[in-house]
Amino acid sequence: MQRFARQSLSQTQLMESYSLQKDLAVGLGMGKIVAFNIIPPAIPVGGDVYASCLLRNDGDSAAQFRLVYLRYDEDGVGFTPLGRSDYVTLAVGEQVWFYGFSTDGSRHVIDQMPGWDNVNYRVMVWRTTPDGEMWDDQVDDYVELLIQVATSLTITLNPAQISPGDTYRQTGRLTRDDTNQGIAGATVHFERIGDVPGVPKEIGSAVTDENGNYNSGELPGPVPTELPATYQVQTHYYGSITLGLEESISQVFTPVSIGEVLVPLIFGSVAYMKTKSLGTTVVAGLAGFLIAKALASPLVTNVTVFPESEPYIN
Numbered sequence: 001m002q003r004f005a006r007q008s009l010s011q012t013q014l015m016e017s018y019s020l021q022k023d024l025a026v027g028l029g030m031g032k033i034v035a036f037n038i039i040p041p042a043i044p045v046g047g048d049v050y051a052s053c054l055l056r057n058d059g060d061s062a063a064q065f066r067l068v069y070l071r072y073d074e075d076g077v078g079f080t081p082l083g084r085s086d087y088v089t090l091a092v093g094e095q096v097w098f099y100g101f102s103t104d105g106s107r108h109v110i111d112q113m114p115g116w117d118n119v120n121y122r123v124m125v126w127r128t129t130p131d132g133e134m135w136d137d138q139v140d141d142y143v144e145l146l147i148q149v150a151t152s153l154t155i156t157l158n159p160a161q162i163s164p165g166d167t168y169r170q171t172g173r174l175t176r177d178d179t180n181q182g183i184a185g186a187t188v189h190f191e192r193i194g195d196v197p198g199v200p201k202e203i204g205s206a207v208t209d210e211n212g213n214y215n216s217g218e219l220p221g222p223v224p225t226e227l228p229a230t231y232q233v234q235t236h237y238y239g240s241i242t243l244g245l246e247e248s249i250s251q252v253f254t255p256v257s258i259g260e261v262l263v264p265l266i267f268g269s270v271a272y273m274k275t276k277s278l279g280t281t282v283v284a285g286l287a288g289f290l291i292a293k294a295l296a297s298p299l300v301t302n303v304t305v306f307p308e309s310e311p312y313i314n
Contacts, residue, residue, distance in 0.1 A: 029063020031125035031136035032056045034095060038121055042146040044244070049111040049143060053123050055088070056095035064089045064128040065136075067098055069110045072120040079122070082110050087128070117145040146244050150177040153188070153235050153250035167218040172250060174212045174237055182212020183245065186237060190216045194231035 035054040043049060057063060067085040072078070085101040101107035113119065120142045126133040154172040162168055170190050174183045186208045191200040208214045214235070222231060239247035 028059050028129070029057050029061050029065070029090070029092070029127055030059035031063070031065045031090075031127050032058040033123060033125055033137045033139045036123050036139040036141050038141045038143045040143075042144040042244075043113040044146045044148045045113055045115045047113045047146070048109045049113055049119075049121070050108050051098075051100050051110045051121065051123065051141075053098040053139075054095060055090070055098060055125055057090035057092055060092060062089060062091045065125055066128075066133075067101075068124045068126060069101075070122040070124070071111055071114075072122070074114070074116045076120065082121075113143070113145065115145070119143050119145070148239075148244045148246050150246045151175065151183065151237060151239070151248040152177055153237055153248050155233075155235050155250035157233060162221045164221070164223045166221045168221055168233075169218060170214075170216040170233060170235055172214055172235055174208050174214065174248070176245070182208065182210075184208055184210045184212060186212075186240070186245075188214050189236045189238070190219060190233070191236050192222065192231050192233050194229065195222055200234070200236070 032055070033053060034056050035052070037052045039050040039052060051069060053067060055065060055067065057065070064087055066087045069082040069085075070079045071082055073080065083101055085098055085107075086103065088096055088098075088103060090096065096103055099105040099108045100110045111121070120140055122138055122140045124138040125136045127136050152175050156171045158169045158171070174186055174188060175181060176183060187205055188208065189205045190203045192203050193200050195201045203219045204216055206214045206216055222229070235250040237245075237248045239245050
């Protein structure tokens, strides 16, 4: 991967930007950048750019310092100042880690990743003197642009309808959108919406196999306080910055319905469907007319209709 040569800021540029110039004098502190790292080494467009810098006083007296961060423009010639750090006073030989603009990590982010590859950053250390701030040292580092790939999840539910407290299973596949290849070794999370209205609740997780397939195993079903009840279930992949993979959520399904176990009872020309615990009786009569006793809406489908019978409630 090609990246442009490192550019050194000229004294003219520095003076125009800060109206200062480098000055080394005997008997003064001298800031030395021991280490400078842009974190992480690859970042997607718009992602947070973190910087860590180890600063040491290599002079022969205590002094006050602060850092200035710059980002080179895409052409590698111009630059954009990103800001100045907090001040810090160091004794001779003393050193301190800066995390972005602060030593406590409260301002660790120095930039948002622009839309080009191999973005170069520079940190400069400035020392406070009676005549102003003097430039002591500078170091460059760069970060690569991370291209993120969209991902997709399929989901299959088995069974689609359960009784209170029963288990169910979610299976499916996680794939890359660009190649449609399965993503191996990824953790997917199984969520259900309905235990708390509108809030996804994680029920479990699993790791995809070598082909990107996942299997939740037996997941515990909910025990609703009222029947019937319907829940939404989904599979959720949070993505991976390291692998350049975007987050994805499976299509939301709503067939996990919790109802009573329906037992068919046929007496003469009338078909009934009775629940085990609620004692609900549903009768099929003329034109498939369904009546549910004790429940507001019919729970039964595929009930045999006997046109010659009259609607009847047992």
